[in-house]
Amino acid sequence: MKLVTPQTTPINGQSIRIEGISKTFSSHGGTMLAVDDVALSVRPGEFLAIVGPSGCGKSTLLQIIAGLIPPTSGRVFLGDKDVTAQPAHMVYLFQQYSKSLLPWMNVEENVMFSFTHREQLSKSAARDRCHEYLQMVGLTAFHSYFPWQLSGGMQQRVAIARALAAEPHALLLDEPFSSVDALTRLDLHALMLDLWTQKRFTAVLVTHDVDEAVFLADRVAVLSHRPGRIVDIVDAGMPRPRLPVTTHQDPRFIAVRNQLLARLLTKPDAADVPAV
Amino acid sequence: MSLPFKRVIQILPGIAFIAALLLPLELATRWNLVNRVFIPAPSAVFATTYDIIITGQVFAPLLTTLSLLAGGYAIGCLAAISFGILMGNYRRVYNLFEPLIELLRPIPKAALLPVMILFLGLGPAMKLTTVGLATFFPVLINTVQGVRAVDPVMINTARTFGHSGAAILWRILLPATAPYILAGMRISLSISLIVVIIAEMISANGGLGDVIVYGQRMFLVVESYAWLVIVAALGFALNFWFRWVERRTTFWVSPSNQ
Numbered sequence: 405m406k407l408v409t410p411q412t413t414p415i416n417g418q419s420i421r422i423e424g425i426s427k428t429f430s431s432h433g434g435t436m437l438a439v440d441d442v443a444l445s446v447r448p449g450e451f452l453a454i455v456g457p458s459g460c461g462k463s464t465l466l467q468i469i470a471g472l473i474p475p476t477s478g479r480v481f482l483g484d485k486d487v488t489a490q491p492a493h494m495v496y497l498f499q500q501y502s503k504s505l506l507p508w509m510n511v512e513e514n515v516m517f518s519f520t521h522r523e524q525l526s527k528s529a530a531r532d533r534c535h536e537y538l539q540m541v542g543l544t545a546f547h548s549y550f551p552w553q554l555s556g557g558m559q560q561r562v563a564i565a566r567a568l569a570a571e572p573h574a575l576l577l578d579e580p581f582s583s584v585d586a587l588t589r590l591d592l593h594a595l596m597l598d599l600w601t602q603k604r605f606t607a608v609l610v611t612h613d614v615d616e617a618v619f620l621a622d623r624v625a626v627l628s629h630r631p632g633r634i635v636d637i638v639d640a641g642m643p644r645p646r647l648p649v650t651t652h653q654d655p656r657f658i659a660v661r662n663q664l665l666a667r668l669l670t671k672p673d674a675a676d677v678p679a680v
Numbered sequence: 681m682s683l684p685f686k687r688v689i690q691i692l693p694g695i696a697f698i699a700a701l702l703l704p705l706e707l708a709t710r711w712n713l714v715n716r717v718f719i720p721a722p723s724a725v726f727a728t729t730y731d732i733i734i735t736g737q738v739f740a741p742l743l744t745t746l747s748l749l750a751g752g753y754a755i756g757c758l759a760a761i762s763f764g765i766l767m768g769n770y771r772r773v774y775n776l777f778e779p780l781i782e783l784l785r786p787i788p789k790a791a792l793l794p795v796m797i798l799f800l801g802l803g804p805a806m807k808l809t810t811v812g813l814a815t816f817f818p819v820l821i822n823t824v825q826g827v828r829a830v831d832p833v834m835i836n837t838a839r840t841f842g843h844s845g846a847a848i849l850w851r852i853l854l855p856a857t858a859p860y861i862l863a864g865m866r867i868s869l870s871i872s873l874i875v876v877i878i879a880e881m882i883s884a885n886g887g888l889g890d891v892i893v894y895g896q897r898m899f900l901v902v903e904s905y906a907w908l909v910i911v912a913a914l915g916f917a918l919n920f921w922f923r924w925v926e927r928r929t930t931f932w933v934s935p936s937n938q
Binding site for chain 2: 467470472491492493494495496498500503504506507508517518519521522550552570
């Protein structure tokens with residue numbers, strides 16, 4: 405897939421720093437600690453992945469970073485700015501693309517929904533911007549289609565184009581590739597890396613797919629079972645560009661993946677479970 | 681082109697069945713098997729209906745009824761949608777009003793007419809209020825349900841792009857709830873037609889309900905039936921029109937209709 409248009413201007417990725425983030429949920433007479441004192445630093449333009457078992461609070465952590473839910477304690481900084489509990493110039497890309505795309509808006513209107521309220525653009529300037537991003541995901545021809553007229557993979561591409569059209573300082577990806585088929589997933593991985601290389605936004609990906617994390621990210625943070633705590637941060641360190649076939653066979657890839665899997669499969673209360 | 685034709689083929693037996701029911705009635709009246717004072721010949725009813733329409737007599741009553749219906753319906757819908765959005769969004773508002781609403785909702789709104797007359801007299805205020813009340817509850821219940829069914833992902837999508845609360849209301853909450861609201865409005869439309877006709881029957885205002893009762897009192901039985909046919913046609917037309925509006929405004933709900 406070759407969609408690179410080299411003349412596009414990069415988005416300035418900013419650093420993300422979180423300090424002492426904890427989140428307690430109260431439900432039916434009890435409280436549950438979902439995220440426990442997490443500190444993390446993402447460099448400007450870095451691709452960081454967070455992996456963890458299901459229910460470890462990784463989505464909660466990402467939503468706190470996005471400002472969609474307030475933390476019980478702790479702070480979130482984008483660059484030097486304290487953005488705790490407020491949606492700043494970071495965009496959250498949802499796993500449920502079919503619910504995130506608005507069915508009463510066509511593709512073009514969905515993409516414009518991300519930026520026309522913030523910037524006073526003429527109609528043609530807005531459309532140009534919209535088409536620039538649709539071109540990057542290869543969907544220019546579908547600009548007047550409605551989301552439900554597109555396949556799952558195409559819908560997630562629209563969601564990606566819409567997220568980037570907002571030109572955010574950081575993109576927060578909540579398992580965005582987990583509800584498409586395996587081939588489409590590889591396709592979307594390549595697309596995401598392509599866009600990231602061009603635009604240089606800061607990316608934080610939450611996933612339970614270790615291969616995906618290692619393939620895409622510069623560094624991979626491992627979250628423990630609930631309450632979520634960071635127990636390890638590993639450098640993926642394979643050369644870029646990363647390619648679907650060769651990168652997956654890279655000895656470095658295999659070593660890092662095995663290390664992470666071993667870490668994830670060791671349960672704290674069952675030390676006798678054999679590590680992979 | 682083939683689709684409307686197919687539709688005609690589909691409804692043809694139903695129409696033939698109606699004709700088959702009317703035919704014995706027509707013959708029975710012509711052969712004096714029934715009392716023609718109370719049961720006029722269908723042909724006579726249709727001829728009078730045609731006269732009423734052709735001579736323009738239909739317009740004044742129709743306009744009176746339609747304006748009452750439209751006014752009361754609009755008031756009821758607006759109140760129900762605004763209030764329903766509040767109740768759907770805020771648990772406390774819901775908890776406060778829910779018991780009262782469950783108490784008032786089952787009352788047939790036509791039964792409130794004597795009380796309404798007591799307070800508001802026989803003029804349009806009484807009819808608008810009763811029609812408004814009849815409209816209110818089905819739309820309210822559906823709006824509350826619709827707001828609660830809105831996926832949080834949609835709301836969070838708007839929030840992550842930095843949309844304001846007002847933008848979330850207009851661009852997410854209302855369109856997402858629209859299919860529920862419109863379903864409630866369709867139910868309310870037929871109920872409010874019933875209520876407006878009854879209200880007119882007990883207050884001589886020159887509307888359709890009034891002219892039906894007038895015909896019966898003056899022994900103009902054929903006219904009475906003819907106006908009944910006109911009311912039936914009005915109800916049918918309103919429902920047909922509303923379904924069209926529904927398909928157009930919430931086209932994403934059943935895309936195969938397009």
